Amino acid sequence: MSKSLPKGWCWATINDTGTYINGFAFKPSHRTDSGRPIIRIQNLTDPSKPFNYTELELPDDYKVITNDILVSWSATLDVFLWHGPDALLNQHIFKVVPNESLVDKTFLRYSLKKSIEELLNTEHLHGSTMKHINRGPFLAHQIPLPPLNEQIRIADKIDELFSELDNGIEELETAQKKLELYRQSLLKSAVDGELSKEWRETQAEVSETGEQLLARILKERRERWEQEKLKEFAEKGKNPPKDWQEKYPEPVQPDTENLPELPEGWVWSTIDQLTIEQRYGSSAKTNDDQNGIPVLRMGNIQNGDIDFNNLKYLPKTHDEFPALFLEKGDLLFNRTNSRELVGKTAIYNGEHTRCSYASYLIKVKFHSDFNSNLAAYYINSVFGKIWINDVAVQQTGQANVNGTKLSQLCIPLMNQAEQSYIVERFNELKDACECSFIQIGNNIKLLTMQKQNILKDAFTGVLVHQDPNDEPAQVLLERIQQQREAEALTKKATPKKRSTPKAKKEVGMSQTILEILQQQSDWISGQDLATAFGLNANSSIEDIEQFYEQLRTLSLDDKIMVKPDKQNNKEQDLIKLKDKTDAS
Incomplete structure (x- = not known):
């Protein structure tokens, strides 16, 4: 992204912000009369719609609880905060598990709404009737990321402003519903005699x-x-x-x-x-x-x-x-x-x-x-x-x-005279009703546009003040990415292939990368090196940063060699300490 950002902000992908789990592809045979509710898109757009149910046992990934963020990426493209019962998630909906060490949950929800608005106007929107956004382009979409503390301030401010606007929209929508009821009452009164009752009372004679x-x-x-x-x-x-x-x-x-x-x-x-x-x-x-x-x-x-x-x-x-x-x-x-x-x-x-x-x-x-x-x-x-x-x-x-x-x-x-009166009077009242309905609709559009402008201000850095003491988002993002890479390394590590697993297990972080490499006579994979260093899925960010800092230092000092692991056909690097012959 070439667009400039406020100081301390950085660009991140949606994928950086958390885990996005697509719902389960339920079959008709999975439905039962009781069990857990299944969240379909219609249950998000209209809470009054009935649930389907299932007795199927699924992993926790597919389970949804109150205040989970859900993203509908097909047919209806929108972001929702779940307020219904504990349920299971149907396909075409993402459950969002935010990386809360990087992004505030409420901020992320608003950011995803803004992102979908942006994606709707790109080549990534597919389908003429069943519109959808593919997972890849969605997760790759870039979003502006402020420092974490500023995210919280932005989310709080959006909540405050949206609350006022949403109250206004709710009142207008209630007025629209009343007008819809009035339309029906007007139709009824036209054909049950009520609309022309006073007119009939003024007619002395009826010709027919x-x-x-x-x-x-x-x-x-x-x-x-x-x-x-x-x-x-x-x-x-x-x-x-x-x-x-x-x-x-x-x-x-x-x-x-x-x-x-x-x-x-x-x-x-x-x-x-x-x-x-x-x-x-x-x-x-x-x-x-x-x-x-x-x-x-x-x-x-x-x-x-x-x-x-x-x-x-x-x-x-x-x-x-x-x-x-x-x-x-x-x-x-x-x-x-x-x-x-x-x-x-x-x-x-x-x-x-x-x-x-x-x-x-x-x-x-x-x-x-x-x-x-x-x-x-x-x-x-x-x-x-x-x-x-x-x-x-x-x-x-x-x-x-x-x-x-x-x-x-x-x-x-x-009679024909009364027919004419009813139609004329009906049209007068209907036109007035339609004018009110249109005006209310325009006011709802204005309030909705105000919400969009608020989001625009929020994600360009003008909604709240910036604090120079906030940790820059880029630093935070790099730390999270390093942690992810380390987790991937330790997950792929296979201790059974190491010749001295017990000795390396004892090494922990009592040895530096240099000391570990000095004990190796041949190339070692990045995963094995991370494990020997003592990294695992529970390692702290500080330990991960220390690992990568030592690797960077050894590389800058030209003390290590790195090559791809072509022999084992793996997407990883092999690392070896340079000796005097290599250095020359």
Whole structure:
């Protein structure tokens, strides 16, 4: 890294800061009804999600306890502090065991968050849908490392500032949840009569009740069918057969047995009674050619509205056009989706001159004297969600509500004047709600950006003061690296190969490296030399530093020779004391 750092700081890799243990690859056969919880990514992002459990016995490396740092490196890329029960760790998550002689645990957690933000904007981020960062680039990523005491000061300051911001974000998120509840209450009030209650009380006369309107719509429906049949007979040159009108397909009648009482002047009707046409969308393969006709898919229905982002297209010459073109006021019903999302509904308001829709959507065209928004309100309300839950059929992980069942749905019908009032009033209140929701969202973004700025200040050395008496991080890092190297040497050491193991065991640190080498007539490996010196996994940092200091001194004085151990094909050095012949 060429970027300058404050005095006393140094660059270190994430790998330097501790041990990063990937979770266990649990199989479905490992799951049981009881036992230890398994921490999956969804348990980190949403603590309300249920656990899987297992009776499998695993090493302690995979066990997680309160306040362990966990890093999700696939799908959701983030750092978490575990506050749940003792559990086992699933794959795609690192458990972090900090090297607390080098790095403060809280400082490391914030540093890892900053590192992931940086890695998200590099070539090390892989995958289009399942985004992930490979272990190698992650551990090799460099972080600015202050002196240990300064790390503690930085972590304390971040905690203090984040606490205030997090409280603000929490309050704003609570307000957002209240607005979401208000959205639902607004939908309910629009279709149960509450929203227009005061308006009805001001109306002295009603020219046409909901019941009268329904009768007129049904009369026109039959007349329209009869005209179409007569046209068919004429085109075929035939006279209408006897009793042909009796073949009229009567629309589905409302089943009002378990339905609530409606306000005076309202009446229950079925979608089928109010519908002119229902049609499934196209199953043709779409493309990204924006010169074609936009095709709305189920993902384009969001929160009761149509989102025109991420559109797909069909050619203008597609053989299902113009029959599958949408018209202003058409209702789109999502017939197949997950159990939670099936039944999403929105109204197409003619935003595009020509627009079509995909096969998982049903288009419903209503009689011109019924405002289709009211049907959308009902389906998206708590009433509609209860109905969907009752009639949806689960199929291979997805739920389905077909056109037949949609036709049977009962919705309230009121006179046209009240329809207009409800839609107008609903839009006013909804727009105000949306403005508040957007404003709250922007405020959350601002507070989140403040947190990012705090982290930026923290890792550039401007958040807290520097103390010149703090031990420089570079010195600390070198000491830790030396300790690691010594531990690796002693771990690889094989005492059985030494000719005089007992004598060397007694040497301990009572002999210098020079004295040990003087007793050797041949080359000795670095591991064996460290062991002979008395180093082991429990050696102190001071002993390790002494070992390397003596090696450096002998090398600078040109008293030793070093060569790679090619004969045994090992990644280690062989060391030997120079004699007079070698020195010459």
